[in-house]
Amino acid sequence: MRVSTNCLMTFTAPSPSATAWLWTGKRPLPRRPGLELSKRYLDEPLFDTSNGSWITEERTEEYYRIYLDWTPSPRFAVHTELVRDNYRSEQGILTADANLPEKLVTWSLPVAVSYFDPSGFFAGLGATYVDQLVVRSPGGNSGPGG
Secondary structure (H helix, E strand, C coil), rough: CEEEEEEEECCCCCCCCEEEEEEEEEECCCCEEEEEEEEEEEEEEEEEEECCCEEEHHHHEEEEEEEEEEHHHHHEEEEEEEEEEEEEECCCCHHHHCCCCCCEEEEEEEEEEEEECCCCCCCEEEEEEEEEEECCCCCCCCCCCC
């Protein structure tokens, strides 16, 4: 298998900064795999009304994705992927008062099937399974509905 893209990209800005890695297998159809990894470090500026000053709270986001595109025939295509998305926030004003989660872990598994007709007509059908874990501060608000 030849690799079409294999790179490490680093983005740096005053806020946020990120690191990402993307790999895509370059092979003739009918199957094409891929992998994506990224991580962002966020310093979110907030105004602390209790002491009248600006502060920052740290957040981290991680994204992992592996996918496969498959073309079993010239008229049909199948896409599936497995995604894990992690979010972490340090304890602070927003996690305690505004109901921002301290930790959020999401797994998703989308699957889609597409049909392509030579006349130009096309149709697709997809579904996604999602599993999510949310951890809030013990003193935080429970949010809408409870």
